Amino acid sequence: MTALINTKNLQDHDGFYADLLDTHAGLSEQNSHALNAQLILVLANHIGDRQVLREALSLARQNFG
Amino acid sequence: MAYSYQPYPFVSPPGLTAPESRHKVVIVGAGPIGLAAALELAIYGVASTVLDDNNVVSVGSRAICWSKRALEILDRIGIGARCVKKGVTWKVGRTHHRDREVFSFDLLPEAGHKMPAFVNLQQYYVEEYLIEAVQANPLVDVRFNNKVTNVAQNDDCAVVEIETPDGAYTLESEFVIACDGANSPVRNMLGLEFEGELFEERFLIADIEMQADTPSERWFWFEPTFHPGQSALLHKQPDNIYRIDLQLGWDADPDKERRSENVIPRIEKVVGHGDFRIDWVSVYTFQCRRLRDFVHGRVIFAGDSAHIVSPFGARGGNSGLQDVDALGWRLAAVLDGRAPARILDDYNAERTYGADENLVNSSRATKFMTPADGIERLFRDQVLALAGKAPFARNWVNSGRLSVPCVYPTIADDVTVLPRVSRPGSVAPDAPLGDGWLSEILGRRVVLLALGCKVPEMSGVVTVSSEITGYLRDRYLGAESVAIYLIRPDQIVAARWSYLDPAAISNAVGNIWRNE
Numbered sequence: 275m276t277a278l279i280n281t282k283n284l285q286d287h288d289g290f291y292a293d294l295l296d297t298h299a300g301l302s303e304q305n306s307h308a309l310n311a312q313l314i315l316v317l318a319n320h321i322g323d324r325q326v327l328r329e330a331l332s333l334a335r336q337n338f339g
Numbered sequence: 340m341a342y343s344y345q346p347y348p349f350v351s352p353p354g355l356t357a358p359e360s361r362h363k364v365v366i367v368g369a370g371p372i373g374l375a376a377a378l379e380l381a382i383y384g385v386a387s388t389v390l391d392d393n394n395v396v397s398v399g400s401r402a403i404c405w406s407k408r409a410l411e412i413l414d415r416i417g418i419g420a421r422c423v424k425k426g427v428t429w430k431v432g433r434t435h436h437r438d439r440e441v442f443s444f445d446l447l448p449e450a451g452h453k454m455p456a457f458v459n460l461q462q463y464y465v466e467e468y469l470i471e472a473v474q475a476n477p478l479v480d481v482r483f484n485n486k487v488t489n490v491a492q493n494d495d496c497a498v499v500e501i502e503t504p505d506g507a508y509t510l511e512s513e514f515v516i517a518c519d520g521a522n523s524p525v526r527n528m529l530g531l532e533f534e535g536e537l538f539e540e541r542f543l544i545a546d547i548e549m550q551a552d553t554p555s556e557r558w559f560w561f562e563p564t565f566h567p568g569q570s571a572l573l574h575k576q577p578d579n580i581y582r583i584d585l586q587l588g589w590d591a592d593p594d595k596e597r598r599s600e601n602v603i604p605r606i607e608k609v610v611g612h613g614d615f616r617i618d619w620v621s622v623y624t625f626q627c628r629r630l631r632d633f634v635h636g637r638v639i640f641a642g643d644s645a646h647i648v649s650p651f652g653a654r655g656g657n658s659g660l661q662d663v664d665a666l667g668w669r670l671a672a673v674l675d676g677r678a679p680a681r682i683l684d685d686y687n688a689e690r691t692y693g694a695d696e697n698l699v700n701s702s703r704a705t706k707f708m709t710p711a712d713g714i715e716r717l718f719r720d721q722v723l724a725l726a727g728k729a730p731f732a733r734n735w736v737n738s739g740r741l742s743v744p745c746v747y748p749t750i751a752d753d754v755t756v757l758p759r760v761s762r763p764g765s766v767a768p769d770a771p772l773g774d775g776w777l778s779e780i781l782g783r784r785v786v787l788l789a790l791g792c793k794v795p796e797m798s799g800v801v802t803v804s805s806e807i808t809g810y811l812r813d814r815y816l817g818a819e820s821v822a823i824y825l826i827r828p829d830q831i832v833a834a835r836w837s838y839l840d841p842a843a844i845s846n847a848v849g850n851i852w853r854n855e
Contacts, residue, residue: 311721319731 402656535628651739
């Protein structure tokens, strides 16, 4: 039993993906990295559950060695 | 005004003319930890001899920031009120990024505690007060200009070799407490080494004297324009002395940075003028390291000789005093046969745990203050950027998490519906009691605090009852109508119940003393 939701949980995936890219529009690669860092912090605070976050970090890290 | 150093006289020790009878405790180092240890042991009737290779108090302010718990410990040995009176009590911290204040915090003094959250006071004053107290105490023999040159131990005792201006002599002692600082010669004599991290980061500390209207606050800057790309701290001490910490980077040459012609221009940029006097300058390297074990047979380590952390967070002097707190009553009990020597394992377990908590906090703060290039710096900078627009992100801004006592892990009896703040392993929270304070009544002995019930007389335990005040309800009862707390001589809650169970109490008392 995992705490992290691994199945579809977002309405309108494609819409969010477009919003994500739009948010980065016109930014340098360096600023995009900075924005992503802030975004991670904002979302982590919103999630507010260390176990979910641990599993999310671990999932993201998979296959990076 | 500058502190006036008064050398303490060297007195030719008796051991130079005839062998001294075996000592109970020899303490190496007359710094705050060694002196506090001597006074703590004296509370329990144990005599000790303190040896120091020097004859003046701390040169430079060094440890300046004393936490509530440290002040309570100093209070128990008689100098707490004096430290608070002389010190600068502060509670507001302001954190800046570049030249903008990102946020401030207020360590709101919680009502109903005898001691404030933090007091800034130069280490030399704390040592001066402690030396006065030990000199007035017939159980403490402090010997200046007595340099320990070797420590060995056999089945019967520890053997300490000492050099003085009048010659060398040897002492035998049942125990040695090494409070001889970060570079502990005793640690080297025993062939022991620190384990842990050394950060490639150097800081300049300067104490300056100036007339200023600065409020009693802690000011921290990340990347201020007056010190580009680095961090800086300004903290007020008594006598118009201000502590300034400036990050220098690893390439800095410590000898060069210490010179006035280099220090003065840096300070001028911080304070915006040149109207100040430099009182003391030092350059240090960040380290987060400790001994694997603090007890080695008859030689016990306490304070910086056992563990060192980077200084932001006030975890050096304060954690050393907590070592003393955890050691004194146990060592006294071993010496007079009330407890087996294995009780010292509890000191080791608790204080290595406390040291690890400090090391983790200190390493995290160091990483935030001095991030490596790349992703560490990216996240650090973005936390600071986000903190300006989103209050929740301020919690990530780490300029040092200020020292609070750890809660020792324990499997003792607990009733979890009682307030979390007083769970077993915690320092029993203070509260007003009658005309005084609970913290004055606890300590030095094992106490059974009985609230809302009567408990029968039990051997080895002093019972304290009180009418239930609002503070006691909040800190000890919560929604329960009965609470019984077993509290150790160092004011740590040993176990607690919401009902009377004499057998459980008796068992828990035995556990305190490690009687099986």
